[in-house]
Amino acid sequence: MMDSPIFGRLTFDDIAPLAVFRNFSLNELVASGAGWLEVFAAVGVVAALTYFRLWGPLWREWLTSQDHKKIGIMYMVLGFVMMARGVAEGVIMRGHLATALDGGILAPEHFAELFSTHGTIMIFFVAMPFITGFMNFLIPLQIGSRDMAFPLMNQISLGMTAAGAMLLLVSLVVGQFETGGWAAYPPFTGAAFQPGVGPDYWIWAIVVSGFGSMLSGINFAVTIYKMRAPGMTYMRMPVFCWTALCTAILLAFAMPPLTVAALMQALDRYLDFHFFTNDLGGNMMNYANLFWMFGHPEVYILILPAYGIYSELTATYSAKTLYGYTSLVLATMCIAVMSFTVWVHHFFTMGNSATVNVAFGIATMLIAIPTGVKMYVWLATLYRGRIRMTVPMIYLGGFMVLFVLGGLSGIILANPTINYQVHNTQFIVAHFHNVILPGVVFATLAGIHMWFPKAFGYRLEEGPARLSAILWIVGFSATFLPLYVVGLLGYPRRSASYTDPVFEPYMIFTALGSLLILAAFATFAWVFWVSWRNRAALAVPLGDPWDGRTLEWATPAPVPEYNFAVIPVIGTREPFAVEKASGRPYVRPDEYEDIRLPAPSGVGFVLCVCAGVFGFAMTWWIWWLAAISLVAIPTVLVVRSFFPDRMVTIPADEVRRDTEAWLRAIDAASGVDRGEELTSANRGFARTDLKEAA
Amino acid sequence: MTDAATNLHPGLNLGPSHGEAHEEAEVVTFGFWVFLMSDLVTFGLFFATFATMWGSTAGGPGPDEIVNLGSIAGQTTLLLASTLTFGFASIAMKYHDAPGRIAMWLGVTALLGAGFVALEVKDFIHMAEIGAVPQRSGYLSAFWSLVGLHGLHVSMGIVFVGVMVLQIYLLGMTSRVKSRLLRLALYWHFLDIVWVGIMSGVFLAGAL
Numbered sequence: 001m002m003d004s005p006i007f008g009r010l011t012f013d014d015i016a017p018l019a020v021f022r023n024f025s026l027n028e029l030v031a032s033g034a035g036w037l038e039v040f041a042a043v044g045v046v047a048a049l050t051y052f053r054l055w056g057p058l059w060r061e062w063l064t065s066q067d068h069k070k071i072g073i074m075y076m077v078l079g080f081v082m083m084a085r086g087v088a089e090g091v092i093m094r095g096h097l098a099t100a101l102d103g104g105i106l107a108p109e110h111f112a113e114l115f116s117t118h119g120t121i122m123i124f125f126v127a128m129p130f131i132t133g134f135m136n137f138l139i140p141l142q143i144g145s146r147d148m149a150f151p152l153m154n155q156i157s158l159g160m161t162a163a164g165a166m167l168l169l170v171s172l173v174v175g176q177f178e179t180g181g182w183a184a185y186p187p188f189t190g191a192a193f194q195p196g197v198g199p200d201y202w203i204w205a206i207v208v209s210g211f212g213s214m215l216s217g218i219n220f221a222v223t224i225y226k227m228r229a230p231g232m233t234y235m236r237m238p239v240f241c242w243t244a245l246c247t248a249i250l251l252a253f254a255m256p257p258l259t260v261a262a263l264m265q266a267l268d269r270y271l272d273f274h275f276f277t278n279d280l281g282g283n284m285m286n287y288a289n290l291f292w293m294f295g296h297p298e299v300y301i302l303i304l305p306a307y308g309i310y311s312e313l314t315a316t317y318s319a320k321t322l323y324g325y326t327s328l329v330l331a332t333m334c335i336a337v338m339s340f341t342v343w344v345h346h347f348f349t350m351g352n353s354a355t356v357n358v359a360f361g362i363a364t365m366l367i368a369i370p371t372g373v374k375m376y377v378w379l380a381t382l383y384r385g386r387i388r389m390t391v392p393m394i395y396l397g398g399f400m401v402l403f404v405l406g407g408l409s410g411i412i413l414a415n416p417t418i419n420y421q422v423h424n425t426q427f428i429v430a431h432f433h434n435v436i437l438p439g440v441v442f443a444t445l446a447g448i449h450m451w452f453p454k455a456f457g458y459r460l461e462e463g464p465a466r467l468s469a470i471l472w473i474v475g476f477s478a479t480f481l482p483l484y485v486v487g488l489l490g491y492p493r494r495s496a497s498y499t500d501p502v503f504e505p506y507m508i509f510t511a512l513g514s515l516l517i518l519a520a521f522a523t524f525a526w527v528f529w530v531s532w533r534n535r536a537a538l539a540v541p542l543g544d545p546w547d548g549r550t551l552e553w554a555t556p557a558p559v560p561e562y563n564f565a566v567i568p569v570i571g572t573r574e575p576f577a578v579e580k581a582s583g584r585p586y587v588r589p590d591e592y593e594d595i596r597l598p599a600p601s602g603v604g605f606v607l608c609v610c611a612g613v614f615g616f617a618m619t620w621w622i623w624w625l626a627a628i629s630l631v632a633i634p635t636v637l638v639v640r641s642f643f644p645d646r647m648v649t650i651p652a653d654e655v656r657r658d659t660e661a662w663l664r665a666i667d668a669a670s671g672v673d674r675g676e677e678l679t680s681a682n683r684g685f686a687r688t689d690l691k692e693a694a
Numbered sequence: 695m696t697d698a699a700t701n702l703h704p705g706l707n708l709g710p711s712h713g714e715a716h717e718e719a720e721v722v723t724f725g726f727w728v729f730l731m732s733d734l735v736t737f738g739l740f741f742a743t744f745a746t747m748w749g750s751t752a753g754g755p756g757p758d759e760i761v762n763l764g765s766i767a768g769q770t771t772l773l774l775a776s777t778l779t780f781g782f783a784s785i786a787m788k789y790h791d792a793p794g795r796i797a798m799w800l801g802v803t804a805l806l807g808a809g810f811v812a813l814e815v816k817d818f819i820h821m822a823e824i825g826a827v828p829q830r831s832g833y834l835s836a837f838w839s840l841v842g843l844h845g846l847h848v849s850m851g852i853v854f855v856g857v858m859v860l861q862i863y864l865l866g867m868t869s870r871v872k873s874r875l876l877r878l879a880l881y882w883h884f885l886d887i888v889w890v891g892i893m894s895g896v897f898l899a900g901a902l
Contacts, residue, residue: 149721214732222725252728256736264743264839273828273835274752275743281750281832286743293739638857641874642864 008621009197014175027107030092035173038085064600066151067561071158072137073455076448078158079129080525082121082165085172087521089118091514094479098511100497101504108496112179113198115494117168119182120202123298124209125165127436130444131305132161132213135220135244137455141552141559142238144229144568149222151598152645153215159608160212167205167615171198175619178202181494183295184265186276186287191269197619199269203262204615210259217251220244229551231570235329238550238574239322242329243308246336247301254297254340261290270618288350292343300339302436304332306443307374310399313392313450314378316546318385319689321574324377331370331377338367348419357416364414371407375400386689388674391465395446398473399438406434409484424494427487433480442472445524452531453545453684457558458538460531462678464523471520478513482506540684542666545677547686549577554585556662557684562595562650565659580688586666589659592652599646606636719873726877730884737888740840741895750832757900760826760837762817766897769813770889773848776806777886784879793867796875797859803882804855807848814845837896844892847885854878 003009017035020028049055062070093114096106106114136154140147148154171177178198180189189199224245228237237245265287267273274282315322322328344352344360352360378400387393409431413419422428445468453459486506491498498507531538543557551568552559554576566589572578579585610632617626671687672679748757783799786792818838821827828838858878861871 149725218725218728218732221728222721226721226724252732253735256732257739260736260739267828267835267839271828273839274750274832275747275835277832279752280754280830281747281752282835283746283750283832286746290739290743641857642861644870 003621005624006622008617008623010174010620010622014197016173016176026105027110030106031110034088034092038169038172060600063605064602066147066155066598066601068136068140068148068151068154069455069559069563071154072133072135074158075129075133075136075161078162078165079126079133079444082125082129082168083521084525085169086118086121086126087518089114089121091511091518093118094507094511094514096496097507098504100507101501102497102499104497106496109179111496112494113177116179116181116184116198116202117171117177120177120205121165121168122436123182123302124206125161125168127302127440128209128213129161129165130440131247131302132157132216134240134305134309134444134447134451135216135247137451138240138552139220139223139244140227141454141555141563142241142550143224143227143232144551144564144570145223145227146563146567146595146597147227148219149227150219152601152603153219155601155604156607157212157216157219159604160215160611161209163608163612163615164205164209164212166612167201167208167619170616171201171205175201183291184262185291186265186268186284187278187282189265190277191272192277199265200619201615203266203269204618206262207259207266208611208615210255210262213251214255214259217248217253217255220248221252224248229567229570233570235326236570236573238308239311239325239328239332240305240308242332243304243311246332247304250297250301250304250336250339254294254301256294257290258294258298261287261294264290266618285347285350288347289343292346293340295346296343297339299435300335302440304335306440307332309443309447309450310378310396311374312550313396313446314381315574316450316548317390317393317396318382318387319547320381320385321549321577322377323380323383324373325573327373328377331373334370335367338363338370342367345414345419348416349423354416361414361416361419365411368407368411375404386674388677390678391449391460391462391469392446394466394469395442395449395472398469398476399442399446402438402473402476403435405481406431406438409434422487424492425487426483426491426493429493430480430483430487433476433483437472437476437480445469445472450546451552453538453540454543454552454555454557454559456535457541458531458535459540459545459682460527461534461538464527464530468520468523468527471516471523475513475516475518475520479510479517480513482510482513537680540682542662542669542684544576544686545682545684547580547674547688549574551575554579556658560658562597562655565589565592565655577688586663588663592656592659594652595650595655596647597650599648601646603636603640607633610636719869719876722873723876723880726880730880733884734888737840737843737891740836740843741891744836744840744896747832747836750836752831752833754830754834755821755824755826756833759824760821760834761897761900762820763897763901765813765817766893769810770893772806772810772813773886773889776803776810777883779803779806780879780882784875787867787872787875791867793862796867797862800855800859800862804852804859807852807855811845811849811852814841818842841892841896844885844888847888851878851882851885854881 004011017032017039020032049058062074065071092106093111096104096111096114099105104111136148139145168177175197178184178189178194178201180186180194180199180202184199184202187193189202224237224241264273264275268275268277268282274280276282276284276287278284311322311328342360342364344356345364348357348361378396409427413422413428413431449460449465483506486503487493489502491500491503540557543555543559544553545557546553551570554568555564568575576585579587610629614626614629614633617623617629666685669683669685671685672682673687674689676682677686779799779802783796783803786795786799826834828835855878858871858875861874865871
């Protein structure tokens with residue numbers, strides 16, 4: 001094959017949205033239409049930024065910021081943008097399956113591409129940015145630190161994740177994605193069976209973003225180990241920090257297997273190595289092991305921070321100290337360790353000995369024990385609590401019922417004999433959506449509702465948010481619970497069509513369910529819009545709208561750049577709750593000092609561009625561009641290392657002025673009771689009725 | 695000198711007393727340790743893959759044909775010697791604060807490292823000549839990538855040593871430069887440990 005020295009194997013014909021003009025069909029219309037939609041959305045964003053003159057503020061205040069809170073918010077925005085695409089793909093797939101008796105509206109290849117991008121996007125570019133966003137925003141605030149341990153590296157991690165997401169978005173418009181699922185199993189994704197660019201898009205999106213996640217893990221772990229405020233001992237940390245610490249360790253140690261698996265696959269595809277090929281001694285079981293050595297801990301990378309969020313909101317919205325803090329911490333650590341011991345359950349049917357299967361089956365079932373501990377801890381916390389059924393608690397209710405169901409189906413799957421029966425059926429699809437949606441997505445949405453006021457200074461509208469929460473719960477149940485039945489009836493997953501008419505009513509039902517999920521997502525987007533419009537009435541500048549318990553609520557909202565005017569000294573587990581219960585919250589600092597923070601830097605953005613260009617160039621065999629961008633990455637870092645870190649100093653007087661103004665406003669405020677919590681009387685100064693605190 | 699107050703972070707400290715700089719080094723050094731542990735996982739996975747592919751020679755050259763113990767002895771000597779000379783550089787940094795002496799030992803370290811890489815490349819060229827290329831079999835793919843990954847790490851280390859010598863002269867022995875030297879030292883010794891694994895698990899096992 002002759003490739004252009006300038007454009008590699010990229011040709012004009014690879015521009016996917018143009019395909020519909022060459023070869024019109026419903027399938028092409030959906031594929032090209034999605035491409036056009038993405039292009040229009042991108043053009044729309046650029047136009048809006050230009051029209052409202054937002055490029056300057058975007059660059060100065062966001063893209064170059066090293067502030068962990070802003071980086072966390074940018075992670076969340078990335079997650080939402082990618083979720084829009086992921087949800088749309090899910091609806092299209094369900095729509096296709098509703099029509100798929102003996103065919104369907106989409107071509108089988110197109111369907112395969114859809115479930116591959118849907119899985120890759122939802123795991124790596126929705127769930128991962130969401131949990132990373134929460135950890136970025138919350139960890140330093142909860143442990144009483146001014147920032148992460150490595151603010152610049154934090155920015156670089158975000159850049160790497162964004163670059164991977166960009167590659168995925170580009171794959172819709174230029175060329176196409178792979179068809180081997182989110183796990184991209186070779187040899188099917190090897191050069192022999194998929195010579196095109198699809199698997200290469202996957203490889204570089206994964207390698208680039210995986211490296212970012214590994215760096216994030218190191219950053220979070222070091223932040224929690226080394227940056228805690230004086231007196232913040234490990235057993236005084238909020239539970240979210242515990243889950244974040246365990247997640248950070250998992251990130252640092254479970255991301256390398258993914259990167260290694262993807263790079264070995266790249267060696268197979270680009271240089272004709274034989275790690276996973278069918279011939280010359282290749283062994284694809286090595287891939288299954290490497291991938292799931294990442295893939296299983298990944299499940300807990302996603303769910304542990306969600307557990308942390310649920311723990312925080314359970315205590316806050318039932319106005320009780322979390323029951324069984326120590327057992328919750330121990331359960332978290334148990335889960336983190338055990339998550340590394342179960343990966344083979346993802347391929348029970350691929351020819352392991354019975355002994356191996358039994359060992360991994362038992363290890364898998366054992367994880368239910370610490371998970372059960374957590375469930376009981378939350379229940380015991382709710383027991384006799386003064387519960388307010390606000391949005392986060394609605395999500396918690398949905399989570400507790402549905403997640404237990406998902407966990408129980410996991411126990412069923414952990415039994416190798418049953419696993420043989422339902423392996424690779426829709427039962428699996430039902431199971432993992434049943435844990436990831438109520439687990440991770442509900443926690444994210446509940447967490448956003450809880451901490452949004454902290455980040456932006458105003459609450460989210462309660463009414464539409466409640467509607468969204470209920471739509472999520474009902475929509476999830478309608479879409480995925482029937483799939484357990486379909487799976488037991490033997491309908492294989494990833495199958496683009498079926499011949500047995502018994503499946504059709506189920507498929508139509510779940511397609512309608514997916515429309516409810518679409519409505520839930522749209523409603524949540526609408527919540528942001530109406531809340532922004534109504535932000536004056538919803539403002540909570542005093543910073544504590546929910547009668548919070550942990551350190552982050554003892555700051556103004558939005559939190560100033562430096563987090564704390566004076567680094568607090570911690571003496572108890574829930575310092576803010578204890579201060580409020582004893583009647584002495586908001587202690588005035590005796591003296592203020594100048595605060596030094598890292599100055600804005602473009603390094604993260606430059607590396608994001610370099611990494612994204614590198615991935616694109618490698619995918620399309622544009623070797624000169626790949627070489628330049630690859631060399632540019634270390635060059636930027638080395639050159640920068642010759643210059644001192646630029647810092648900005650916030651003068652003590654400014655800190656004093658802002659803090660005193662905030663404290664005076666609190667003194668003047670009368671506070672709100674629980675009954676008025678959702679009215680505009682709530683300015684962020686909750687009148688506490690906390691009596692007991694640890 | 696070894697109580698907690700004078701030796702905050704794991705690794706050789708920067709000098710007799712450094713106050714705040716010491717505390718800063720504590721965080722970055724700890725972070726670098728976590729990175730090295732993560733990197734160790736990467737090497738471990740390449741080791742594991744190599745172990746499972748031990749017999750996957752597909753009729754091509756096997757361990758006995760590609761292992762040149764003479765060259766391996768030379769490479770091992772050079773690399774172990776380089777870790778000793780880096781130790782001299784660290785000691786010079788801690789006790790003498792003499793930029794010239796530190797740079798000299800770093801230069802010797804880089805030269806020994808370059809000698810190691812040169813011998814390795816020579817072995818690789820010989821392997822290519824007898825047809826033992828990574829494209830030949832799964833075993834050879836795993837061999838080249840494991841040994842090559844280590845070689846790549848050493849080559850990057852040599853570049854970093856060059857950068858640090860430049861920084862010593864351009865920036866002086868600031869606590870940032872010292873802290874970077876501390877981390878480079880960890881990196882260099884870490885590669886030595888990995889090499890001991892490769893020497894035993896790949897080459898000695900292959901020669902038996």
